[in-house]
Each structure stands twice: as structure tokens, then as C-alpha cells.
Amino acid sequence: MCLDDCDRNAWWPGMKPRRFFAPLTVRSKPRLVRHRIADARWTLPDLTIAVLADLHVCRPWTPLPALRHIVAITNALGADLILLPGDLIADAKLPGRGEPADAVVAELSRLSAPLGVAAVLGNHDWWDCRLAQSSGFARNSVVEALEPSPIALLGNRAICLEHGGGRFWLAGIDSQHALRRHGHPGLHDPDAAFSEVPAGAPAILMAHEPDYFAQGDERAFLQISGHTHGGQANLLGWRPMTPSAHGGRYAWGHVREGGRHLIVSGGIGYSGLPLRILQPPEITLVMLQRGA
Template sequence: MIVRRNFLRLAAGFLFASLSTTSYAVGVEPMLRMKTVTYRPRLPNWPDGLRLRLVLLADFHACDPWMSAARIASIAEKANSLQGDMVLLLGDFLSGMRLCTGHVPPEDWAAALSGLSAPLGVHAILGNHDWADDHEAMARGKGPLLAQRALEGIGVPVYDNRAVSFEKDGHRFWLAGLGDQIGPLRPMDDLPGTLAQVSDDAPVILMAHEPDIFPGVPARVAITLSGHTHGGQIRLFGRSPFVPSRFGSRYIRGHIIEGGRHLIVSAGLGMSGIPVRFGAPPEIVVVELGGEAAA
């Protein structure tokens, strides 16, 4: 039998552990535990001599106090220090989270991102929240979206089912980006139409906010880069109770290889739904292509 004193000790310990865990998940991991993760995939048919360093930033979900304009500016500064050839923004700039003190206006978070720079530029796609939380666009039933206007206002091109060619180290490659696959009005992605714009056999880097497109991506694409999942946002004992993907945890985070095709999914930076991250700290992702080591 548990005597009253022992019961109170157990209850107090349980309460302390619960409060400590909650405090960590709300105030520590999402705000103070940002890390940099580097992948060096060895891609089939990648040109010898083409070395490309990509810095990926996904899922800002701008809102106070969790992802303020000041914090976004500090993330941009950190991203610049990683010296990428390109910076790729993988969607979900807006946040519909109700448990916040206010939403950061698009012009403010865009100004915070305006300091991003890279030799081959900064490039973006949009995500499902950039549609769902843009009430004016939802009412109109069409774009342009607030996030798109904000990004283009600072000189960042938004890829909406578009492919553009680049050259580095004497080699040509393509950067392609899809429209959002979920689309609260309708799916906006057009993978066949996007790849039809590629006019030669140079490698293609594909930006797709949701990784669910990956099973349908042809081997013609060298690598697919995604966000959206937040790494599960909450992971308990190695599992996530909810992953926003019809494939569950199959594409939750990291470097995935299927049938010789490569996908990298960022756990992202912000939060949606509830202001909690546990076991899935925010991250900046670096992808090094054409190096010696694989990861």
C-alpha cells in the first residue's frame, strides 16, 4: 500500500516531470535547439566535376513569439554563414496557429529574409499553409498569394511548376519547383508539365513542399527536396503520433533512397497546429552534391 507521503512524492514527481517536459517542448527545443544537418548523397549520373552546395530552409510558419521576424533574420544570417551555392526555401511561410500572440505580416518576414544571399541565388516554392492561411486568396479562389508577392518583392523567384537552368563548374543543371500538392482549393502541382520544360539531359533538382510526390518522381530527377512533415514535430519513443503524409512515417525526415531515386526531407524550422516540438528539433539542412562521401 502506498502511504500518503509516498503518494504525494510520486504525484509531485509526476507533476514536475510533466511541467519540465512541457516547458522543454514549448520553450527550449523549438526556440533554442536549432541544428544544422548535412547530407552528401551519391547520386547516379551526377556529372563529374560539378560540386553544388545547397542550403535548405523549410516551414518557417511565421508568428509571434515562436517565429518572429527577428528570429527569421537570425536564421537567415546563419544560413548565409553556411556558404551555399544556392539557398532554397521550401514553403509554408504563413502560419495559421491560434496559440500565438500574433502573426508576422508577410512584408516583415520577407524583410527578414531579404538578407539571404548565395552565388546562384535564393529560390522558393510555396506550401499548403501559404494557401490555407491566405484568406484573401482563398476567397478569390486563385492567386497571387501574399507569400508569393512578399518573396518576389525582395527579389526571390517563386517556382510554381517551373524549371530553370543554371551553370556551375562548366556544367549545366536544372532547378524545378512544384505548386502545392494539397491545395485547399485543388492540387496545384504539375510534375509532367514542369519536367517538360527541361530541354536536355542535365540533372534536375526538384523542390516539392510535400514529399508525397516522391513515388511518382521519375529517375530523370537527380534529387527531390521537401519539407512539410516537421520531422513529425512530436516524437515519443521513436514514433510520431501524427505525420501529415498519406505514407505515415515513410518520408518523415532525412535522406531516403527508393529504387535508386533520392529524396531529402527537412524537419523544418517552425511549428503548426500547436506550439510544441519534442524529439524533432528545428533544422537547417545542407545538401552537398558531387563530393566524395555519401550520407
């Protein structure tokens, strides 16, 4: 992405700034990263989307009080729409104590935006959910916590949203890696997700793993993802730890390919090790505008 697409030094009121190039981050004290997208396929008034990816809520690294603060800060941004692209619960391999899904969702239910809050599940929401493991993936604690909440779970479906006198579609797919550890494909079904989206309608896709972008699906001009944590280590642009079949191609930021846009949030939490090198946790704010 271009440097002018991202406000790397933006901080919210009341939080003590830290230099972007602070070498290590351990506790989740995220910065605010802004991306601006202008595209002719967006014909509605300007839209702002706040993204909270890869929360991995656990003690002591991203505890519930920290999540409560992040929620308050996100609400204060005044975004039109808030998206949660998966991995709400902790990586079981992380040396910490994961918080239960219902407690995590209870805090996230404090999020508020005019167009609402929507979520999809990430791979760790399946891999590290004890209910999913014990039920043969027939049940999921994150799903069961989200269903009665005000947060819309977009598991291979889309919703139509009205904005500024017009309409657009928000589609979501389930994790592409949900069952990988068991030798099975993911639970994503893009055709089901777009089944009710009219051809040519302005559509945004939320997918936990950014790799789906390589499929070239033109039904959405913008995809919003997480999963990578920005590689969790950024060595002068080289992100060797990026969990992607495409290396660092979709590791972080604003990617443009085939006339489409991909935003990959660096996320909030951690997996594997509670450590980030030159890749701080972030709240991502996407500003979508009419293009020429």
C-alpha cells in the same frame, strides 16, 4: 536514413549548443543537419544546398528577429544555393500572431548564395493567406511579396543554373495540398515544371510535400521537401503526427527509393502546437557529390 549521413551535433559559431535529445523545444532555435549525397547522375563539381523549410513566421514562437538571425547563420554557411520549400507564413491555428508575407519576404531577401535563392509555396501559404481566401485563390500575398524580390518563385517551372563549368536544372512544383480544404486537387503541375528540362539532364525538384516522391518521377534524381516538421514529435523513430499519406515513410531525413534521393527537412517552425518532442527545428545542408 543512415546515421553517418547526418551530422546531428553540428552547431554554428556563436550559438549555444543544446543536446539533440533535449526532450522539448518551443522557441525556434534550430540545429544544423547535414546530408551527403553521392550519385553518378551528378557530374558537376560538389554542390552545397542550404534548406530553410516551414518557417511559419509568427510571434512569439518564430518572430522576425529570430528569422533575421537564421538568415545570417544560413548566409554564413556559404552554400552554393539556398532553397525555401514553402510554408513561409504561420499556421492560423497556431496560438501566435502571424507576421505578414511582405515582412517575412523582406527578411528572407537578405539571403545570399552564388546560385541564388529559390522558393515554392506550401499548403499553409494558401490555406492561411487571407488574400488567397478572399480572392478565391486568384491572388496570394506570399506570391505577391516574392515576385519583386530577389528570390525566384518556382511555381511549376524550372530554371537552368550554371555551376563549375556545367549546367543543371532546378524545378519546383506548387503545393499538392493547396486546395484540399476546399475539396479540390492541389496546384502542382509536374509536367509544366519539367517542360523545358532536357531529357537526361541533371535535375533537382523542390516540392513542399514529400509525398510526390512516391510517384516515382525519374526526371529528377533528387527531391527536396519540407512540410512534415519531422513529424514534430519523434518517439524513438516513430513519428505518429507526420502529415503524410505514407505515414512515417517520408517523415524526415534522407530517403532512397528506386535509385532516387529524397531529402525531407525537419524545418524551423510549428503547426498545430508550438511544441516539438525530440525533433528540434533545423537548418538543413545538403552536400551533393559525384558518385561512382
